[in-house]
Amino acid sequence: MPRLSRFAVLFVALPLAFGACKKKKPDVVPTASAPPTVETARPPAAKPVDPPPPPAAMGESEAAITTRLRAVILETVYFEYDSDLIRADAQTMLEKKVPLLNANPTVKLQIAGHCDNRGTDAYNLALGRRRAEQVKRFLTDRGVDASRIETISFGSERPAVQGEGEDVWSRNRRDEFTITAGGSVLKQP
Amino acid sequence: MNAPFCHRFLHAAARPARVRAACSVRRILLACSTGIASVLLATPASAQQPPIDGVTIDGVYRRGDKVKVMVDFVKGTNGDSITEILSRDLRYSDRYDVLPAGAAPGLTGAMNYALFAQLGAQGVVEASVLPSGTLHIELHDVNRKLMMQKQDFLLPGQPTNKDWRLAVHGASDQIELWISGQRGIAQSRIAYVRDNRIWIVDSDGANAGPVNSRGILPSWTPNGRSLVYNVVGDDASPVMLMDVATGALKNLTNGRSTAAQDYAACVTYDGRTMLFTRNMPTGTDLYSMPLDGGTPQRLTSGRGKASQSPTPSPDGLRMAFSSDRAGKQDIYVADIDGSNVELLTHGGAGESNWRDNPDWSPDGRFVAYQSGVPPAFQIMTVNVRDQTTKFVTGDGKNIDPSWAPDSRHMVIASARNSLTQQLWVVDAQTGSARQLTRGSLPRMPSWSRRLTGTP
Numbered sequence: 001m002p003r004l005s006r007f008a009v010l011f012v013a014l015p016l017a018f019g020a021c022k023k024k025k026p027d028v029v030p031t032a033s034a035p036p037t038v039e040t041a042r043p044p045a046a047k048p049v050d051p052p053p054p055p056a057a058m059g060e061s062e063a064a065i066t067t068r069l070r071a072v073i074l075e076t077v078y079f080e081y082d083s084d085l086i087r088a089d090a091q092t093m094l095e096k097k098v099p100l101l102n103a104n105p106t107v108k109l110q111i112a113g114h115c116d117n118r119g120t121d122a123y124n125l126a127l128g129r130r131r132a133e134q135v136k137r138f139l140t141d142r143g144v145d146a147s148r149i150e151t152i153s154f155g156s157e158r159p160a161v162q163g164e165g166e167d168v169w170s171r172n173r174r175d176e177f178t179i180t181a182g183g184s185v186l187k188q189p
Numbered sequence: 190m191n192a193p194f195c196h197r198f199l200h201a202a203a204r205p206a207r208v209r210a211a212c213s214v215r216r217i218l219l220a221c222s223t224g225i226a227s228v229l230l231a232t233p234a235s236a237q238q239p240p241i242d243g244v245t246i247d248g249v250y251r252r253g254d255k256v257k258v259m260v261d262f263v264k265g266t267n268g269d270s271i272t273e274i275l276s277r278d279l280r281y282s283d284r285y286d287v288l289p290a291g292a293a294p295g296l297t298g299a300m301n302y303a304l305f306a307q308l309g310a311q312g313v314v315e316a317s318v319l320p321s322g323t324l325h326i327e328l329h330d331v332n333r334k335l336m337m338q339k340q341d342f343l344l345p346g347q348p349t350n351k352d353w354r355l356a357v358h359g360a361s362d363q364i365e366l367w368i369s370g371q372r373g374i375a376q377s378r379i380a381y382v383r384d385n386r387i388w389i390v391d392s393d394g395a396n397a398g399p400v401n402s403r404g405i406l407p408s409w410t411p412n413g414r415s416l417v418y419n420v421v422g423d424d425a426s427p428v429m430l431m432d433v434a435t436g437a438l439k440n441l442t443n444g445r446s447t448a449a450q451d452y453a454a455c456v457t458y459d460g461r462t463m464l465f466t467r468n469m470p471t472g473t474d475l476y477s478m479p480l481d482g483g484t485p486q487r488l489t490s491g492r493g494k495a496s497q498s499p500t501p502s503p504d505g506l507r508m509a510f511s512s513d514r515a516g517k518q519d520i521y522v523a524d525i526d527g528s529n530v531e532l533l534t535h536g537g538a539g540e541s542n543w544r545d546n547p548d549w550s551p552d553g554r555f556v557a558y559q560s561g562v563p564p565a566f567q568i569m570t571v572n573v574r575d576q577t578t579k580f581v582t583g584d585g586k587n588i589d590p591s592w593a594p595d596s597r598h599m600v601i602a603s604a605r606n607s608l609t610q611q612l613w614v615v616d617a618q619t620g621s622a623r624q625l626t627r628g629s630l631p632r633m634p635s636w637s638r639r640l641t642g643t644p
Contacts, residue, residue: 110423119518119545120498120511120518120545120546120559120588120589121405121406121632121633122406122452122453122466122497122498122511122545122546123495123497123511123513123518123545125421125450125452125453125466125468125473125497126466126468126473126495126497129450129468129470129473133470136470150448151448151470152423152426152450153421153450153468154421155421157385157405157421178423
């Protein structure tokens with residue numbers, strides 16, 4: 001953790017030291033300087049605070065860390081039409097959740113599967129359950145204890161977006177995550 | 190007991206056709222044929238049935254053959270409302286040509302049968318509200334110049350009372366029994382879902398309103414007093430039993446397994462057993478349990494494939510359900526204990542292999558279901574005996590069929606005529622449809638059995 005924090009301080013402080021950052025000023029007093037080669041090596045589009053979230057900065061409050069990590073755990077994953085297979089983008093997203101869940105073993109999760117409004121209501125209740133179970137399996141295969149995860153299906157009963165058309169449907173075919181216990185304070189792995 | 194009256198009535202009604210000149214017969218046949226044509230196309234077998242001995246050809250009730258009935262102005266308090274309800278109920282049954290009451294002069298004293306005959310009526314309903322509020326109804330056979338039936342119907346309360354309307358519908362249904370030998374279906378209600386609450390509406394579209402705070406997929410118990418439905422909740426998803434009159438709730442399945450989600454329940458015709466769908470981490474299967482409590486028994490073993498949406502046969506021996514066990518969703522039948530599973534639906538022209546929401550007709554002959562016909566769903570029926578299928582709808586999006594007690598009409602959720610989805614009542618024999626609901630999105634309709642009992 002201390003090592004990470006030092007790295008983070010460097011990471012955040014660099015743009016400040018060279019005046020390259022127009023973002024809101026962090027609460028961190030710059031304490032280190034670094035050779036300019038490090039700065040030029042960074043991709044120009046990289047932002048110090050926006051996604052992907054950087055490791056915790058020294059002085060980042062416990063609450064801020066928890067908020068940041070929770071957002072990763074709760075990030076919704078999406079599915080193809082009439083499918084419970086985990087897409088590549090969903091896999092990337094889930095792989096980010098795994099270390100966080102393993103570092104916070106008291107966290108319990110509910111995974112809720114949802115469907116678009118095609119198919120029938122009953123069929124969608126079954127499909128939503130399969131979507132939730134697939135993601136649960138993905139997490140438990142990577143070390144998350146099965147007893148920490150419950151699954152539920154809402155079928156097409158609770159669309160994220162109202163309406164018709166592929167854009168709407170694609171945003172409704174999803175698994176949503178809810179932390180049901182142990183989420184008040186989250187630790188960075 | 191009423192069947193003889195029916196035959197005598199129809200026989201008598203048809204007599205003028207025999208005695209009149211040939212041109213009259215032709216005219217009548219022509220008038221009938223236009224109405225029957227579409228039915229004949231759909232059900233060629235019925236047209237080939239030979240006439241029944243002792244009854245004239247016009248006297249035999251056949252599909253599309255409509256008796257001409259007039260509901261005369263009902264006399265007494267609330268007479269106008271009753272006239273309207275009786276006329277509309279008879280019209281909605283799709284078995285009668287209901288002549289406008291306005292065509293008849295106000296009657297005093299004896300029935301002027303000659304006048305009614307001139308107006309084209311074969312049967313006339315004469316009714317009056319007695320001082321106690323009781324509805325007295327007579328059915329007259331115009332051609333025989335006879336009163337065929339009469340009965341007093343108790344009407345509870347006032348027209349604003351839901352049970353008052355239901356009782357008038359009961360009178361309509363009795364009139365139909367007198368005329369055709371088959372009781373009408375006006376005295377029944379349809380449960381459905383709107384805004385994630387259970388609503389109930391009378392068969393004629395009156396008295397629509399919510400009866401609980403949340404729930405989906407309602408289904409009536411056979412006595413029409415209760416509904417089973419399920420709640421899709423964050424914490425638990427049980428099947429509930431609700432007494433419609435009192436609102437009393439009973440949680441039928443909750444607490445048996447925290448991982449279970451239970452839905453799409455129905456009750457067998459003897460009222461004793463509930464069939465439902467249980468969604469577990471291991472899969473989705475059909476279960477049954479006694480309606481008054483007990484341990485759920487698993488009926489199917491999907492091994493990862495879903496079996497759901499059960500519907501019982503009226504004889505209590507079998508059930509139909511949907512399953513994706515062979516790939517796409519399809520309709521299957523099985524014994525009521527889950528054994529002897531057979532595929533019921535086979536693909537037809539213009540029909541994709543995706544079917545769901547089966548509903549077994551009360552007469553046991555058909556299973557209605559929705560079938561994927563890109564880009565939408567259409568309602569189809571399959572004959573249980575020979576597995577022939579038939580389209581009931583062809584335009585728009587049509588889903589969630591539920592049979593009426595007469596096994597002829599059904600209520601469906603339909604987006605048609607450029608309207609958003611509403612509930613429609615469709616005559617499965619002719620395809621004619623009437624809109625049942627208005628307002629924000631209704632879905633998942635379930636038609637009760639006849640509600641003949643006094644509430």
